[in-house]
Amino acid sequence: MAGFGTRSGSPYSRGGSPGFRFTLYALVSIVIMVLDQRMDLLERARYVLQALTYPVEVAVNSPVAGWHWLQRSFAARASLEAENRSLRTRMRTLEVRTLRFDALARQNAALLGLRHAVPPIAERWLPADIVDIELGRLRQRVLIDRGTRNGVFRNQAVLDDYGVVGQTMHVGPWSADVLLITDPEHDLPVQIARTGFRTIAVGTGDPNALALPYLPANADVKVGDELVTSGLGGVFPAGYPVGRITQIHRGSIQPMNQVIARPFAHLQTDRAVMLLWFRPGSPGAPAQKHPPQLPTGTAGAHPLAPPPPAPPLCTPAAAGSPVAGAAASAPPSGAPAAKPTVRPLKPVASPPRTP
């Protein structure tokens, strides 16, 4: 404990008076906070911290994990059989449902006038276990046991068997923090499945409630309406189930409804989640309109800058790339020629503005 100890006589021998030392430490803290707010500067340090804290977190979690393991290994034969039976029933139901999937995909492609069925949005899944640990009181975050070693990236979509769970935040080599959709900081672009009305679902801090604060009082909403992801925002593909509206408070003088939805995902009882990689060119993939928000995603390689035309489902990946390539090559040749004609009086001031 050499760092904290001092053996000399005066109470305040090391580094001056307590007030001076506190000021020093406070300044260092503030500098660190400012650096951390500018994400990229401390990104490396965050990565290392995530790696360093992971062994401790696993150690703290080990009694709980051990208890679950014990419970599993001493589970009664009857309960195992019952679970097995229910799982088999569920698998059979799902298989019967997917029997028609290929036919439906072909039919959908034919209806849309495409020659081939578009491949599904999701390219790859990876199951991840939740490490049960306290990641901040009143904040809705969980830690999962997958990191960059498994190809996990920042702002990756996380789902469970029932719906959207959240997105990854700080990613370390073996672990990642997941921001749940019910965290007060999380905003999820959603769509009401019945009407197609787009809005934002905001976390409330309560694991069983999402708020929809931006619905005007005359919006067509009913209790029981299903919410799906809208595909905007650049993180979640379109069409994944999010939750169901449970309460609507209509105030006569308020311009907005107070609408609460309950997430489908079992955020409190989940022990495992799924990480999702989506196909970048797929029509249902998240719209990449804000490249700065998604620096590590596949957005940079795919310059689909112009918004898709009116029926967005009719722009398959193959047709999109030459258009995007032409659009990307056009502005550099067009801009310098166009600029002097538009503003001939300010030849010096315009170049800094063009990029």
Next chain:
Amino acid sequence: MSTSPGGAIFKSVLVALLLTLVPLPSWLAVARPDLLVLVVFYWAIQTPRSAGIGLGWVCGLLLDAFQGPVLGEHALAVALVAYLGVREHQRIRTKPLMQQSLVVLAVLTLYQFVLWAIDGWSGHPLTTPLRWVPAFTGALVWAPLAGALARTYRPRT
């Protein structure tokens, strides 16, 4: 019982950190006292020469590494708690435990206030009133905690 409290400080900080990380049911986690802050405050009062603002800052940084939305947030707040403890250690140390609990309540409220302000400034606001609960539970556990820590090391006075 050694003359240097270093070992006792290290062990108590480690135990407090682990207890901070142990998962609890959500209704109980809301009331979980900030044990690490209390431990830092205790050592700042009892052994202001050995454990002070530096210890508080390091413990705060540990909290940040595990739980903080912003690095440096808890470091600043716990360093402030340690500073108050070191500065007023002679006045606080001589009070009976019940009065100490009131001081602890004030200090923990200030600690939460600093966190609340930094959360707001850095864009991670938590506006629910539940965030002030740990200040009260912290004041409640102060007396048993101080009693337990007093058994690990007693300074020669």
